Amino acid sequence: MSGFRAVVTDLDNTLYPWVDYIVPSLEAMVASLESTTGLPRIRIVQSLKAVYTKYESNEYPFAIQESDIFQPYERDFDSFNRLVVDPARRAFKAARERYLRPYPGVLEGLAGIRQRGLRILALTDAPRNAAELRLKWLGMDRLFDAVYTLPGYALPENVDPAIRKRQALGHYRSATRVCELPREAEKPSPDGLRRVLADFDLSPGEVIYVGDNVLKDMPIAEAVGATGVWAEYGTYVSNEYRERLAVISAKAVTRRHVAEESPARWPLAISNFAQVLDVLDGLRWTRPARRKAARGRRR
Numbered sequence: 001m002s003g004f005r006a007v008v009t010d011l012d013n014t015l016y017p018w019v020d021y022i023v024p025s026l027e028a029m030v031a032s033l034e035s036t037t038g039l040p041r042i043r044i045v046q047s048l049k050a051v052y053t054k055y056e057s058n059e060y061p062f063a064i065q066e067s068d069i070f071q072p073y074e075r076d077f078d079s080f081n082r083l084v085v086d087p088a089r090r091a092f093k094a095a096r097e098r099y100l101r102p103y104p105g106v107l108e109g110l111a112g113i114r115q116r117g118l119r120i121l122a123l124t125d126a127p128r129n130a131a132e133l134r135l136k137w138l139g140m141d142r143l144f145d146a147v148y149t150l151p152g153y154a155l156p157e158n159v160d161p162a163i164r165k166r167q168a169l170g171h172y173r174s175a176t177r178v179c180e181l182p183r184e185a186e187k188p189s190p191d192g193l194r195r196v197l198a199d200f201d202l203s204p205g206e207v208i209y210v211g212d213n214v215l216k217d218m219p220i221a222e223a224v225g226a227t228g229v230w231a232e233y234g235t236y237v238s239n240e241y242r243e244r245l246a247v248i249s250a251k252a253v254t255r256r257h258v259a260e261e262s263p264a265r266w267p268l269a270i271s272n273f274a275q276v277l278d279v280l281d282g283l284r285w286t287r288p289a290r291r292k293a294a295r296g297r298r299r
């Protein structure tokens with residue numbers, strides 16, 4: 001039919017709105033730390049940001065015990081864990097469970113791709129642990145043939161023994177095969193997508209690549225010769241959330257997850273992930289080079 005054999009998709013802001021969940025979750029965690037330690041919010045935020053920058057992820061789960069501000073409490077890890085870390089972790093989790101959701105059309109779209117007999121692969125710039133856990137939390141970790149991530153991080157020395165045990169038992173592992181790419185494969189390097197194609201013996205013409213970032217995702221589709229589909233809906237982030245995110249998230253980390261506002265566009269755009277099915281079915285297949293000038297950006 002269409003000749004497509006696989007859909008490779010980005011994760012953050014393509015399958016779920018990352019900002020919509022990370023902002024309230026981090027804020028809930030910071031509020032918990034303020035109330036359990038009495039420290040000023042600004043000190044807490046700055047100290048956490050430094051750790052998140054080091055690990056290049058706002059989802060690094062051991063940021064509290066590794067941040068400099070809390071070091072005096074670490075002398076007695078058990079009390080610190082019970083009185084400070086645990087409540088903060090629970091606050092984050094409660095907000096995450098409330099706010100982390102796939103975009104409308106994502107589950108339907110993924111199911112439709114499967115029904116058509118295509119492979120589904122994920123390619124993300126998130127570290128392994130964060131990507132893997134998030135898919136598990138979303139209940140989506142069985143939906144992929146494989147997930148390609150950037151390298152993960154090891155457990156820190158000082159950690160709740162229960163967490164160490166759960167880690168050893170594979171509790172944090174996703175049901176899908178996860179493949180860690182080298183750091184240098186971060187998009188817009190096309191190395192990750194090339195690796196996916198090689199691993200699954202796919203030629204570029206057989207692959208659709210979906211992503212929200214015009215400047216990081218679409219260039220990799222172009223570089224390997226796959227059909228790039230721009231998840232334009234993933235770029236709509238309210239200024240209110242952008243402002244709140246800038247307070248709690250380091251710029252370098254934010255940039256990895258959220259496309260910066262840019263006038264750049266990509267001709268084959270979708271407003272809902274399920275429209276990937278229209279592309280597969282040839283209903284809206286238009287070669288980018290032949291498209292008319294793009295219409296104004298809708299906000």
Ligand SMILES: [Mg+2]
Nearest residue numbers: 010012013212
């Ligand atoms: Mg993205």
